[in-house]
Amino acid sequence: MEAAQDTRAPWRVALGNIIFNADTPAGRVFDLGLIVAIFVSVLTVMLDSVAGVRLRYGPLLNDLELVLTALFTVEYLLRLISARQASHYARSFFGVVDLLSILPGYLALLLPAAQFLLIVRVLRLLRIFRIFKLVRFLSEANILQQAIQASLAKITVFVATVLTLVTIIGALMYVIEGPQNGFTSIPTSIYWAIVTLTTVGYGDIAPKTGLGKGLASLAMILGYGIIAVPTGIVTVGIANAQRAQAQAQNIPTTDLFPSRTCPRCGLRGHTPDARYCSRCGERLPELAAPVRP
C-alpha cells in the first residue's frame, strides 16, 4: 500500500490516532469504551425480544437504544472526519458495517409496522461484527485463517461429498419410510439426513421401519466416521501454518515451548526445574517465560 501525502489538519491526525490506532493509551480507552457500547447494544436487542422483559422495561430499552444510536452516529461521523481518506473508509468492509449498525436505529423511528420493526431490530445485531475489527491483527487468528484457507479446496471437496451423500440417503429414506412416517418429501428427508449425518439428532423425525432403522444406522456410523476427514484436513493445515510461521521467525518448532540452553557449552533441552547444565555444570539462567503459571 503506497503511503499517500497526508493532507489532514493536525487535530484530525490526533483524532485519527485515537479512533483508528489501538496502540496509544487514548486509543485503547476509546476501543474499550466502544466494545462496552457494542455489548450493551447487543444485550439490549436480545432482552427486547423477551416478552416479559419488554413488557416491564420496554421504554427503558428504547431510550437506551436511542442513546446508543446517537453515540454510534457521532462515532461514525468522527471516523469520517479523521480518516486519512474519508471515501476509502466509507467503502471499506468495516466502514459499511459501521454504517449498517446505525441505520436500523433510524429506520425503527420511521417504520411503525410491527413486522418490519422486528427485522430492523434484529439488524442491529450486525454490530457484533464490529468486534472483529478489533481482533484482526492477532497472529493467532492469522494462523487459523491461513490453515483454513490452505485447506479450503479439500474442505470444499468434502462438503460436496457430504451434500451428495445426504441427497442419496434422504431420497432412499423417502422411498423406504414414506410420508406416513414423517418423511413427507425429499427435501424433508434430506433435512433428516443432515440432522443424522452431522450427529445432531433432534428426533423430530425418526425412522420407524426396520429397513429405515438399518439405513439410518449406516448413515450414523458414516457420519461418525467421516467427521475425521475435515478434522484431519484442518489439523494438518494448522500444523503446516504454525511450522511456516515458526520458520519465518527462525524459531525451531520445538522451541515453541521454552526449553533451556546452557550459556557456556550450548547444550539445549534442560528441564524447567534444572539449575545447572547437565554436561558442564554451568549455572543456568532463570527461566524468562515460566512454563507453569
Place this chain on the structure above:
Amino acid sequence: MEAAQDTRAPWRVALGNIIFNADTPAGRVFDLGLIVAIFVSVLTVMLDSVAGVRLRYGPLLNDLELVLTALFTVEYLLRLISARQASHYARSFFGVVDLLSILPGYLALLLPAAQFLLIVRVLRLLRIFRIFKLVRFLSEANILQQAIQASLAKITVFVATVLTLVTIIGALMYVIEGPQNGFTSIPTSIYWAIVTLTTVGYGDIAPKTGLGKGLASLAMILGYGIIAVPTGIVTVGIANAQRAQAQAQNIPTTDLFPSRTCPRCGLRGHTPDARYCSRCGERLPELAAPVRP
C-alpha cells in the same frame, strides 16, 4: 493404457474434444451447461416430491423433466458417437451412470403404477453422481482418496470394533431395560446403541431404569472418546499423503506455505512483510503468491 490407433473422422474428434475434454473453451462451456442441467434436474425431482408444489406445478415439472431427459439422451448419443471407442465408454462407470440417468425418464412414461413411479422418479437423483466425473482430476480429491485408502485397513478394524461394541451394549440394554421401556428386541436395542455411541441421540428410545442410565452413560463416554480413533487415523493419513505429494514434487513441506529466500545468500524464512534479507541486507523480491488475500 496403450494408445490405440485413432480411426475417428475429424468431426468426431472435434466433437469428442468438446464433450470429453474440459481444457478447451468449448469443452468448458459444455461442462458448465451440463452441470446446470443436472442441478435443475435434481431440483425438479426434489420439488416434485413436495405435495404442495406438485399440486400447483406438477405439469410444469413433468414437462421440464421430459425436456431434460431428451437433452440427456442427445448428450448420451453424442458421447457414444464421438468416443474413441463407443463400447469402452458404454461399459465404463460413468457411461453406466449416464445411461441410468436417462432410463427413469422413459420408464416413467411406460409405468403408470404409483408405487413404482415413486422409485423410478427417485432413481433420477442418480444423476448427481455425474457431477463427480467433473471433479475426479482434482489433486485435492486425490490426496483425500489416498489418505482414506491408506487408512482403510485401520478404519475397518475400528468399524468392526464399534459393531461388536454396539451388539454387546445393545444386548445388555435389552436384558436391563426390556420391551416395557422401548427396547423391544435386540436389533432395536442395537439401533439404540448405534444412535447413542455415534452421539446422534434421537431420544425416540431412552433408558428409564437407573442401571440402564448407568450403562448408557458408559456407552456415551465411550462413543465420545473413541471418535478420536478414526480422526487420528485419517489425520495421520492426510499428513503422510500430503508429505508424499510434496516430496514427489521436490517441495519441502514447510514451503507449502510461501516463505521467502534471499537471492544473494540463500537465507530462507523471511516474514511476508520483510523487505531486506536479515543476514546480508539484499533487497528481497516481491512475494509471487501473497499469503494474505
Place this chain on the structure above:
Amino acid sequence: MEAAQDTRAPWRVALGNIIFNADTPAGRVFDLGLIVAIFVSVLTVMLDSVAGVRLRYGPLLNDLELVLTALFTVEYLLRLISARQASHYARSFFGVVDLLSILPGYLALLLPAAQFLLIVRVLRLLRIFRIFKLVRFLSEANILQQAIQASLAKITVFVATVLTLVTIIGALMYVIEGPQNGFTSIPTSIYWAIVTLTTVGYGDIAPKTGLGKGLASLAMILGYGIIAVPTGIVTVGIANAQRAQAQAQNIPTTDLFPSRTCPRCGLRGHTPDARYCSRCGERLPELAAPVRP
C-alpha cells in the same frame, strides 16, 4: 515362550494345524466355516428376540441353535484334543470364551424359567468375541492398540476430568432446575450432564429455566471443545506408533506411500505417472504397488 517337547500323536499334530493355524489351506477353510457359524449363531439370537419372528420361526430358530451348539461343542472338544497342552488352551482367554459360548446352549435346555432364559440366550452373543481371535495378528490392529496403550495415562486423566465436570455441572443443574423440571436427583442430573457434554442430546430431560439453559449452553460448548483433547492424544499416539513401526522396519515414513526411485542415479520422489527419471533420463520401472486402483 519356551518350546516344550511336543508329545502329541501325528494325527493330533495334523488336526492342530487345521484348527489353530490359519496359514494352511485347510486351516483357512476351517476358520471361514467357523466365522460363518458364529455369524449365523449371532443372527439367530438377534432374530429370536424380535416378537414377530419368534412367533413364526421360533421352533426353527431353536433347532438351528441346537445344531450350532452341537457344532461348537465338537469344535471345543477337537481343540482340547489337538492342543499342544489342553490345560493351557482351556485356561487361555479365548479358551474360556469358547467354553462360555457353548454353556448357554445347554443351560437353555435345563432352565425353563423365562427370566433366566432371556439372559442365557443373550449370553450366546459372547460368541462374537471369538471373531477377534482371528484378527489379533493384524499389524493394523497392533498399531491402534499400541497408540491407545501409549495414550492410556493421558486418556485416564481426561476421563477423570470429564467425570468431575459432569458431577459439578449435574449438581448445579439439580439446584437450578430442581425435580419439577425433570432433574429429579443428582445422579439423574449427572446422567443429563453426560448426555449433554458428550453431545448425544436425547432431549428426554432438558433445561426449562433461563439460568438452566445458560449453564446447559456452557456445558455444550465445553463438551464441543474438549472432544479435541482425546482426539489430539490419540492422533499423536497413532503418528508415533506408525513412525516407530516404520523405523523398526527401516522404512522412511514418507515411503508409506509408494514414491519411485531411479535405478541408475537413485533420485527419489518421481510422480506415479512418470516414465523417465527427471535427472538422468533412465527408464523407470513399473509401479509395483499402484497408488490408484
Place this chain on the structure above:
Amino acid sequence: MEAAQDTRAPWRVALGNIIFNADTPAGRVFDLGLIVAIFVSVLTVMLDSVAGVRLRYGPLLNDLELVLTALFTVEYLLRLISARQASHYARSFFGVVDLLSILPGYLALLLPAAQFLLIVRVLRLLRIFRIFKLVRFLSEANILQQAIQASLAKITVFVATVLTLVTIIGALMYVIEGPQNGFTSIPTSIYWAIVTLTTVGYGDIAPKTGLGKGLASLAMILGYGIIAVPTGIVTVGIANAQRAQAQAQNIPTTDLFPSRTCPRCGLRGHTPDARYCSRCGERLPELAAPVRP
C-alpha cells in the same frame, strides 16, 4: 521458591511428611484413605438427593456425613499444625478448597431451612476437587495442561467466532420461525443455535418452516465442520508439548516407543522380536520394556 528456615518441631515435620508427601509409605496410605473418604462423601451427597433412598436411609446418610465432616475437620487441623507455614497453606488454592469442603457440614447443622439446605448439601460436592491435588504431579497431566495453555489464545479466537455465529444464526431463526414455532425470544433462539451447532440436538425446539430447516441444515453442517478447528489446535499443541518434553529429556521422539539398538555397530530400529542385529549379526539384548503386555 526460596527455602525458608524450617522452625517446626520434629514431630510436626514427621506429621507433615505423612500428610503432604505422597512418596513415603505412610503418606501413600494416608492419601489412599483420604481418596476413599472423599469418594464415600461424594456418593453420600448423590444418594441423599434420590427421593427413594433418602426416605429409607436418610438418618444413616446424615450420620455418615457427620462422621466424615468430623474426619475432614481433624485432617484440616492436622494440615494447619504440620504445614511448614500454616498461613501459606490456609491461603493456597487447595487450602481454601479443604476449608470449603468442611463448612457445609456445619452449616447444615445450623440452617434448618429446606431451600438453603439443598444448596449447602450440594456444596459438599466441592470435595471432589480435592482429588486433583493428588494428581497434579503427573507428567501426563502436565503435557495436557501445557498443550491447552499453549493453544489458549487460538481457542479463545475460536470460541469468540462460535459465539458470534450462534448469535447471528439465533437472531435469524427468531425472525424466520418466530414465537409460534417455539423460538420465543432471541436468547432462546441462541440457546437453540448452541444446541444445534454443537451437534447436541435435544429436539425440544426444532424448526418447522422450510426456510428454517434450510438455515438449520446450514448451521449443522457448519457445526459438524468447524469442530475440526479446536481439534486441530489441540492436536498440534499436544504434539509440540510431547516433542518439547521428549527433547528436554534428550529422548528422540521416535524412542517414545521402544526400538532396539545394536550394542556393537549402533544400528537402531530392530523389530521387537529380532534376536540378532540385521547389519553385523551381534546378539541383541533382551527388551527392557516389552511393547506388548
